[in-house]
Amino acid sequence: MNQIGELEWLIIGGGVHGTHLSHVLVNGLDIPPDRVVVLDPHDxxxxxxxxCTSNTSMSHLRSPAVHHIGLEPMELLHYARAEGESKGSGFRPPYDRPSLALFHAHCQQVFESGGLYELRSRGRACHICKEGDLFCVDSDQGAIKARRIIVATGMGERRRWPEWALKLRADGAPTWHIFDDEFHRSMLDDFHRVAIVGLGISGAQLATHLAQRGDREVHVVARHDVRVEQFDSDPCWLGPKCQVSFRRRRCLKKRREIIDEARHGGTMPIDVARPLLQMEQWSRLQLHKGGCESAVIGESEEIQLALKQGQQLTVDAVVLATGFEKPRPDQSWLASTIDELGLKCARCGFPIVDEHLQWAPNFFVSGSLAELELGPAARNIAGARMTARRIRKALG
Ligand SMILES: Cc1cc2nc3c(=O)[nH]c(=O)nc-3n(C[C@H](O)[C@H](O)[C@H](O)COP(=O)(O)OP(=O)(O)OC[C@H]3O[C@@H](n4cnc5c(N)ncnc54)[C@H](O)[C@@H]3O)c2cc1C
Incomplete structure (x- = not known):
């Protein structure tokens, strides 16, 4: 890492949230680009x-066209019109959900026109302390000092692995989580019988993609039936209808319960469910209900899964589409920072922040770290946009 001088803003994490927030700071609030750095381990x-989106083979986003990383809500629609909607197949109803190709093309345009590549510095934060008015962020590439920080580290590094799958992987069987850094779906080309464990939107998309190719056995192992919901939480969470009463709740335990209840985990929109069920009807994939209890490697290196209800399933590879663990910030790399800076956490381990999403003065959070204030949509693209609005307010 080049020596970085004293910064106005350091954003830790350069995913959807960190990238959008850097764009807002530099191109929405005119903070000079040499005063802002996005620290992230990826190029x-x-x-x-x-x-993650490439591994699922998803064709369209689940969220509407107004949720993107640009500055103005209608920007993606205007971009698509200017491009003659030649990037992918445009939008899908309901709510004008953009194709992944169009969303990516727009992101690329934002990175380039917004000078966002130049803001990035490769590295991983491991501790934050205070030196006078400045935060001092220790990273694997050295220390960085900044007057304000935003932690936007997402939850993608806490994938959910059941015990039996951890053991299977340790024994050397081809077993991955769909969001593992080292996994790419093309790796499945080497295997004839594949089991996908988990039936949320990502498992359904991958299973449908493999079944449509028609060149292998595809099995989906799930604890429940196909569950259909358009969004992963009700759109009321994006506006005053749900937000006002949520914010009136002072009890953080209650807020956590509301968030957990409002999130439609393990669901998919109808346009994802329909082709999956069609593939099942055409016997191009099999749904096994009840979940998996244990797994062993057989004599010919095949994987034998013991499913609930006494069923046995033999496959050559397993892909988990089991989502993420609830990432408790107080048990992550932030734990020592929480101690050092005396940051307050609720009983669920998540930050207690003010209305501007400050965990301490000039220490902002985004994504799941902000959910006790923003509600169940905090970790989505819409959550990044809500965070930007709160930070704008904080700056007056
Ligand atoms: C397959 C998939 C599809 C989705 N589709 C939608 C959708 O259609 N609409 C929607 O609104 N939401 C969707 N989501 C949810 C959400 O928008 C995404 O998960 C989004 O990527 C979250 O962005 P993020 O920046 O919080 O986290 P991430 O994308 O995980 O980015 C966080 C970054 O921080 C880095 N980082 C972590 N720790 C450190 C550290 N200590 N120091 C420095 N950097 C660090 C990580 O390496 C990563 O690069 C989807 C999620 C998935 C997985």
Missing amino acids: EPMWRWNH
């Missing part, structure tokens, strides 16, 4: 988003 902006 490319939004590397994890690109990696």
Whole structure:
């Protein structure tokens, strides 16, 4: 890392949230670009988003066209019109959900026209302390000093692995989580029988993609039936209808309960469910209900899964689409920072922040770290935009 002087803003994490926030600071609030740095371990902006969305084979986003990383809500629609909607197949109803190709093309345009590549510095934060008015961020590439910081580290590094799958991987069987850094779906080309464990939107998209190719056995192992919901939480969470009463709740335990209840985990929109069920009807994939209890490697190196209800399933590779662990910030790399700076956490381990999303003066958070203030949409693209609005307010 080049020696970085004293900064006005350091953003830790350069995913969807950190990238949008850097754009807002430099191009929305005119903070000079040499006063802002985005610290992230990857070369490319939004590397994890690109990696995860590519592994699912998703064609369209779940969220509407007004949720993107640009500054103005209608920007993606205007961009698509200017491009003659030649990037992918444009938008899908309801709510004008953009194709992934169009969303990516727009992101690329924002990175380039907004000078966002130049703001990035490769590295990983491991501790934050205070020196006078400045935050001093220790990273694997050296120390960085900044007057204000935003922690936008996402939750993509806490993938959910059941015990049996951890053991299977340790024994050397081809077992991955769909969002593992080292996994790419093309790796499945070497295997004839594949089990996908988990039936949320990502598992359904990958299973449908493999089944449509029609060149292998595809099995989906799930604890529940296909569950259909348009969004991963009700759109009321983006406006006053749900936000006002949420913010009136002073009890953080209650807020946590509301968030957990409002999030539609393990669901998918109808346009993802329909082709999956069609593939099942055409016997191009099999749904096994009840979940997996244990797994062993057989004599010919095949994987034998013991499913609940006594069923056995033999496959050559396993892909988990089991989502993420609830990442408790007080048990992550932030734990020592929480102690050192005396940062307050609720019982669920998440930050207690003010209305401007400050955990301490000039220490802002985004994504799941902000959810006790922003509600269940905090970790989505809409959450990044809500965070930007709160930070703008904080700056007056
Ligand atoms: C497959 C998939 C599809 C989704 N589709 C949608 C959708 O259609 N609409 C929607 O609104 N939401 C969607 N989401 C949810 C959400 O928008 C994404 O997960 C989004 O990527 C979250 O952005 P983020 O910046 O918080 O986290 P991430 O994208 O995970 O980025 C965080 C970055 O911080 C880095 N980092 C972590 N720790 C450190 C550290 N200590 N120091 C420095 N850097 C660090 C990480 O390496 C990463 O690069 C989807 C999620 C997935 C997985």
